Amino acid sequence: MLSANEIRKVVEERNVHQRGTGKKVLDVREEMYHLEEKGELIVHRIRPENRPVELRTLFGWTKRIPTDRLWHHKSCGQCGNIPGYPSSLLWLMNETGRTYLNEPHQTSCTAWNYHGTATSNPVALAAVAARNFHRAYETDHFPLIHCGTSYGDYKEMRKLLVENAAVRTKVREVLRKMGRDLVLPEEIVHYSEWVHAMRPEIVARQKHPVHGVVTTVHEPCHYYKMVPEDAVYDDAVYAGQRPAVPSGILLALGATVADYSTWYDCCGFGFRHILSEREFSRSFANLRKIRPMVEEAHSDVAITSDTGCVTTLDKSQWIGKSHGLSYLLPVLSDVQFAALSLGAHPYKIAQVHWHSASAEGLLSKMGIDWRSAKAEFQEYLRALKNGAAPELLHPAHGEIEKFFAINKGQVLPDPEVVPALSAGSATTEGGPAA
Amino acid sequence: MSIVAHLPRRALTLTEEEAAAPPTMELAGRKRATAEERALATTIFGEFHADSRHREFVLGCLNCGECTTGCPAARFYDFSPREMLQIAQNGDATTLWDAMQEKIWACCQCYTCNMRCRFGNDIAGIISVMRELSVRHGIESTRRALAPFGRSLTLLMTVGTQVSSDMIQPDFFRDWGPFATGSDKVWQVSADIMRKAIPSDVLQTTRSAWEVSVQTSLELFRIYEETGVLDMLRGLDPDLTEMLVDIIEERREEFAEARERFGEELKGMQGPVATFSG
Ligand code: SF4
Numbered sequence: 096m097l098s099a100n101e102i103r104k105v106v107e108e109r110n111v112h113q114r115g116t117g118k119k120v121l122d123v124r125e126e127m128y129h130l131e132e133k134g135e136l137i138v139h140r141i142r143p144e145n146r147p148v149e150l151r152t153l154f155g156w157t158k159r160i161p162t163d164r165l166w167h168h169k170s171c172g173q174c175g176n177i178p179g180y181p182s183s184l185l186w187l188m189n190e191t192g193r194t195y196l197n198e199p200h201q202t203s204c205t206a207w208n209y210h211g212t213a214t215s216n217p218v219a220l221a222a223v224a225a226r227n228f229h230r231a232y233e234t235d236h237f238p239l240i241h242c243g244t245s246y247g248d249y250k251e252m253r254k255l256l257v258e259n260a261a262v263r264t265k266v267r268e269v270l271r272k273m274g275r276d277l278v279l280p281e282e283i284v285h286y287s288e289w290v291h292a293m294r295p296e297i298v299a300r301q302k303h304p305v306h307g308v309v310t311t312v313h314e315p316c317h318y319y320k321m322v323p324e325d326a327v328y329d330d331a332v333y334a335g336q337r338p339a340v341p342s343g344i345l346l347a348l349g350a351t352v353a354d355y356s357t358w359y360d361c362c363g364f365g366f367r368h369i370l371s372e373r374e375f376s377r378s379f380a381n382l383r384k385i386r387p388m389v390e391e392a393h394s395d396v397a398i399t400s401d402t403g404c405v406t407t408l409d410k411s412q413w414i415g416k417s418h419g420l421s422y423l424l425p426v427l428s429d430v431q432f433a434a435l436s437l438g439a440h441p442y443k444i445a446q447v448h449w450h451s452a453s454a455e456g457l458l459s460k461m462g463i464d465w466r467s468a469k470a471e472f473q474e475y476l477r478a479l480k481n482g483a484a485p486e487l488l489h490p491a492h493g494e495i496e497k498f499f500a501i502n503k504g505q506v507l508p509d510p511e512v513v514p515a516l517s518a519g520s521a522t523t524e525g526g527p528a529a
Numbered sequence: 530m531s532i533v534a535h536l537p538r539r540a541l542t543l544t545e546e547e548a549a550a551p552p553t554m555e556l557a558g559r560k561r562a563t564a565e566e567r568a569l570a571t572t573i574f575g576e577f578h579a580d581s582r583h584r585e586f587v588l589g590c591l592n593c594g595e596c597t598t599g600c601p602a603a604r605f606y607d608f609s610p611r612e613m614l615q616i617a618q619n620g621d622a623t624t625l626w627d628a629m630q631e632k633i634w635a636c637c638q639c640y641t642c643n644m645r646c647r648f649g650n651d652i653a654g655i656i657s658v659m660r661e662l663s664v665r666h667g668i669e670s671t672r673r674a675l676a677p678f679g680r681s682l683t684l685l686m687t688v689g690t691q692v693s694s695d696m697i698q699p700d701f702f703r704d705w706g707p708f709a710t711g712s713d714k715v716w717q718v719s720a721d722i723m724r725k726a727i728p729s730d731v732l733q734t735t736r737s738a739w740e741v742s743v744q745t746s747l748e749l750f751r752i753y754e755e756t757g758v759l760d761m762l763r764g765l766d767p768d769l770t771e772m773l774v775d776i777i778e779e780r781r782e783e784f785a786e787a788r789e790r791f792g793e794e795l796k797g798m799q800g801p802v803a804t805f806s807g
């Protein structure tokens with residue numbers, strides 16, 4: 096235990112340290128450009144073709160959000176176990192005429208593994224981030240990060256690469272061995288920030304009003320507690336006292352966003368816990384999140400904007416019955432909810448059947464005829480079983496792309512190729528030069 | 530000068546008396562640390578304080594407990610981020626070793642403590658440093674903690690995604706109920722067909738979160754080789770590591786064959802696709 100004098104000394108020295116290094120409040124984005132001038136890295140800039148929209152961060156800094164010509168940085172947890180999450184986002188992009196690449200040439204950020212098992216290290220994490228950044232850069236599409244953990248991790252890695260010359264040198268060396276270079280994007284952008292920036296265009300296409308729907312928001316920890324200064328806040332959402340996403344889109348669609356006492360708590364995912372200590376995850380999710388959402392806020396649906404949160408809050412509920420916790424509150428991502436409200440197919444697009452807590456009651460409340468949709472989906476599954484070609488939101492990739500990180504020109508959205516699913520989208524574009 | 534240099538520190542090596550003493554935080558029923566373990570504890574303690582992140586992450590502590598108040602793990606485990614930070618700042622080799630046996634694995638890595646700490650400590654980060662050390666030294670309790678992760682580590686190392694739909698097996702995820710696997714049983718089609726019904730070809734696989742091109746997975750493996758991750762894993766689980774190396778070797782051959790097969794189409798291309806050899 097330190098004495099009072101020692102503590103005073105530590106406090107003073109901490110202040111000196113922080114003043115000297117600018118730690119915690121340094122805007123690393125500024126330093127990025129200095130390093131670029133010195134030839135140490137390349138900044139992937141947001142261009143007019145990316146149709147940027149300006150938002151504000153916690154510190155009042157401006158953050159430019161590209162809304163077009165995007166490179167989807169998928170989430171392993173979403174794609175593997177709640178695939179309606181990414182497909183709803185792709186669908187919203189088609190609906191709003193935004194172009195994108197959704198490639199097989201991306202790895203995950205690998206940070207789930209790092210935060211769960213520590214079988215990695217910051218240099219490896221930084222190199223993984225930089226490899227994905229370089230791939231996006233060479234396609235001339237701006238990275239859009241689907242996962243809250245990837246988003247937080249990439250901001251940590253950006254900071255590390257900017258502040259630590261030794262890590263930068265090592266990562267550049269590793270990248271050069273694969274013919275790549277050190278690229279940092281102008282902004283690290285979470286998909287929910289794209290949703291927030293796109294609110295007017297999304298709402299303009301709304302088909303099912305949601306005025307009667309009471310939502311409760313779970314704010315993903317890695318969105319705003321990891322590198323907090325860069326998260327987006329908006330005076331119109333909780334008077335700027337809580338992150339703007341995902342509440343902003345819910346309010347814009349007309350839903351009620353109800354408060355509950357444990358909004359600040361995490362979901363219980365825990366990275367390793369959700370796989371190997373689920374008794375913790377399910378206890379935490381049921382007792383600290385779902386129960387207050389239902390009992391305090393009388394919520395119809397929990398909405399969140401990260402992989403682990405949807406998974407934990409949704410999949411932990413079924414077993415709650417064994418302890419008398421029979422809430423079965425639907426849990427959806429913001430993009431699933433928005434897509435449903437715009438008329439997306441609940442099964443083909445929002446893929447609600449991968450969720451444990453049924454969303455069908457909510458669908459009824461939203462005025463969606465899920466029974467017909469379900470019958471149609473059943474028919475579709477039968478057709479697939481009999482060899483029918485799947486309906487796609489974007490053209491399929493070629494055989495050569497199974498091996499090589501190239502893009503033969505994914506053209507999106509293309510009404511000729513995807514008539515069933517991209518109705519309403521108009522823009523087409525050629526892919527990047529291969 | 531770094532502020533850490535001014536902080537009172539315990540010696541990096543144990544005195545004879547300390548070495549002979551039982552761990553100070555030994556949990557009831559746990560066997561006493563052997564001489565070998567105590568020596569390892571001393572080595573780890575030295576590496577922990579020499580890690581540059583220690584200086585950056587541990588900035589001081591008033592024992593206010595704000596971090597613990599918001600900590601999810603503290604509600605269900607014998608664990609507290611305040612205690613972890615105190616150990617990182619003022620602990621000795623034995624307290625660090627004891628915390629690394631079990632407690633470090635309770636943390637959810639949610640960063641709530643970081644957000645609340647007025648000192649700006651990176652508590653989640655310093656816990657990760659402790660975890661990294663326990664993995665790097667392959668300590669027994671860590672092997673046990675990570676034993677269930679073989680499958681996800683294999684996926685991660687070979688294709689760079691950590692979840693696949695075929696990992697969510699009903700017998701292991703019984704508590705998730707009958708609908709968690711895309712409910713192929715409910716819809717009475719195979720898991721493959723359930724994945725085919727996802728409207729993106731990249732996602733229509735059961736073996737990985739998405740289809741990852743061979744070049745991409747080989748580039749990732751190169752990162753692991755070059756940054757010490759593979760060596761770290763070898764120390765923890767040599768058998769798993771050899772299996773991974775075999776898988777990657779096969780993939781390298783596959784990549785070389787594909788280069789011949791697609792020679793015409795690759796002609797004239799530039800950038801990594803032209804130069805990367807696997
Ligand atoms: S990061 Fe770990 S120690 Fe910190 S609040 Fe979350 S669970 Fe607790």
Ligand code: SF4
Nearest residue numbers: 590591593594596646
């Ligand atoms: S919040 Fe910070 S200062 Fe307070 S006990 Fe936790 S680590 Fe120490």
